[in-house]
Amino acid sequence: MEKRDYFDEVYDVVRLVPKGRVTTYGTIAHYLSLRAGARMVGWAMNGCHNHPDVPAHRVVNSVGVLSGKHFFGGPTIMQQLLEDEGIRVDNDRVVDFKTLLWDPAIELAL
DSSP: OOOOOHHHHHHHHHHTSOTTOBEEHHHHHHHHTOTTTHHHHHHHHHTGGGOTTSOGGGEEOTTSBOTTGGGSSSTTHHHHHHHHTTOOEETTEETTHHHHBOOHHHHTOO
């Protein structure tokens, strides 16, 4: 059996974020009960370059800012990926962020 770490757990959650929605580092950390919180999720997202099936562009900071945009190979790629899914971005911030927020603790509740 393959050993899994918290990166794998983060990637599994991010894969569940629907097109046209966003989530945050903090909501993922809370859902997974990660001790170092949002920072650990950020480290995982920075390491997902070898996982093209992880929609990292859907993960933003706690107020909807595209804080990870510099890790996409160009300053506008993250925004373009979100806009391709119908998400409006203005001044590096998701428009209607609270409406578009996908919180795994709520969305995946049994």
